[in-house]
Amino acid sequence: MTDPHWLVRRALKVLQSDETPLYLFTLAAEEVDLVADVARIGRDEAGKLIGYQRPEKQKHVKQIQEYLDSESPVFPNGLILALPPEVKFKSSRGPGTSDGLAIAGTLEIPIALDDDGPRPAWIVDGQQRSLALARTKNRRLPVPVAGFVTQNLEVQREQFLRVNTVQPLPTGLVTELLPEISRVPSARMATRQLPSALVDMLNHDVDSPFRGLIRRASTATGEKKAAVVTDTSLVEAIRESIESPSGVLFPYRNIATGSTDTEGIRRVLIAYWGAVRQTFPEAWGKPATKSRLTGGVGIRAMGRLMDRVMTHVRDDDPDAQQQAAAELALVAEKCRWTGGVWEDLGLPWDDLQNTPRHISALSNYLVRTYLAERTGRR
Incomplete structure (x- = not known):
């Protein structure tokens, strides 16, 4: 029987880097909030920079939510998550599980035990979308996710800057x-x-x-x-x-x-x-x-x-x-x-x-x- 504090999803392990595993999988809208949180940019008491995400744009979030609440939303805009090293990937059995580019299998992701508990993953791209997903009435809407495994904040920040080049981030x-x-x-x-x-x-x-x-x-x-x-x-x-x-x-x-x-x-x-x-x-x-x-x-x-x-x-x-x-x-x-x-x-x-x-x-x-x-x- 699966541990109730783990979320199990079918996934593809993309063969890009041995150092930073990359997985493609799907979450229901209501599950995003159980798995991932937003790393807001700020300073700790010692003045050290923490996080990397910009503040919430309420108008933008509301527009996304209104679309998600419609009858037949098509939502191809996935999320990018930084997953913790605790995730477990098990490849499927059989000769057709890999084509040399990716391996099919299952991904086990730890989830938060309660509403106030820390989330195991961080949202690197898609924070406004994730907020809308957490509020939509379409609780089981499937959401495409790309997740790479790292707890290194520098790697997360680097990827955050790289994926936000089409719509430029605030210069500051x-x-x-x-x-x-x-x-x-x-x-x-x-x-x-x-x-x-x-x-x-x-x-x-x-x-x-x-x-x-x-x-x-x-x-x-x-x-x-x-x-x-x-x-x-x-x-x-x-x-x-x-x-x-x-x-x-x-x-x-x-x-x-x-x-x-x-x-x-x-x-x-x-x-x-x-x-x-x-x-x-x-x-x-x-x-x-x-x-x-x-x-x-x-x-x-x-x-x-x-x-x-x-x-x-x-x-x-x-x-x-x-x-x-x-x-x-x-x-x-x-x-x-x-x-x-x-x-x-x-x-x-x-x-x-x-x-x-x-x-x-x-x-x-x-x-x-x-x-x-x-x-x-x-």
């Missing part, structure tokens, strides 16, 4: 997950891996002027009001400086060996942005509606100014922040972060938008003003 969610995996799904994503890790450092380092100010996908609801800096803008500002040969952070990477002086980069970022906070205290830490400095356009433009300013400052100098502040003083009087009109640009402070055109215009204005003032000071 992707960038926050990238430092947590070693095999990045694409070259484009790889360029954001180090900058994202540095942004995470800036958000938690006790010496960072950005501490607690950066909004990430994992930011708790109660902390979002104070998190006024969008992580994607800061990631992009750092990425530009690291990737461009003219960027001040470019020399900290050894392309030949693949190594990076992250401590040196940390010193540059903390010194420079600490000087920004010191120079513009009235504009720091405010939402973009009250200050364009901490909005996307300000972060990106000041990031480009960093490449000019910090070439004149030694990152290992104990007085680096004060030196950077002295350099920023050259442009401080021309800045209109919280009121007034930007000279030459002819734009009121709150007309600046986080668009490529305005980012370029503001960046060029700040760099041009800085170089002119610095040349005139000699």
Whole structure:
């Protein structure tokens, strides 16, 4: 007799990888909630990233549920699950059980003992569908499932990023997950891996002027009001400086060996942005509606100014922040972060938008003003 706490389903074992077994099988709609749960992205008490899934989209879930509740739904959109190592696969007997690509058999999956108990599997793709399936009146609707066996969170996150390429994930969610995996799904994503890790450092380092100010996908609801800096803008500002040969952070990477002086980069970022906070205290830490400095356009433009300013400052100098502040003083009087009109640009402070055109215009204005003032000071 089958153990009542195990779900047994006919399945195919797909012969792709010995390290990560892959199974194709079917669950009834009501069984999905017994087997799998959603790994919501967040932070634990120590600040370590947990999970990887975006928040529930209630409108989307409701639309799926309404279709599932109709008379004859056709639901080919399967789920992808990360199954626990405890699953058991038994191949069927006979000469026709394998065609060299897959093996037919039965899969035994542990299920939750009660409503509040932990689920053995995690949903890697299809969280909105799974929520709708849990609520549909069609309780026995068959649902196609692909399940791979792993408890390795990095593997789950990697697969999560790979399967969500047709309908792009929110950029902030992707960038926050990238430092947590070693095999990045694409070259484009790889360029954001180090900058994202540095942004995470800036958000938690006790010496960072950005501490607690950066909004990430994992930011708790109660902390979002104070998190006024969008992580994607800061990631992009750092990425530009690291990737461009003219960027001040470019020399900290050894392309030949693949190594990076992250401590040196940390010193540059903390010194420079600490000087920004010191120079513009009235504009720091405010939402973009009250200050364009901490909005996307300000972060990106000041990031480009960093490449000019910090070439004149030694990152290992104990007085680096004060030196950077002295350099920023050259442009401080021309800045209109919280009121007034930007000279030459002819734009009121709150007309600046986080668009490529305005980012370029503001960046060029700040760099041009800085170089002119610095040349005139000699």
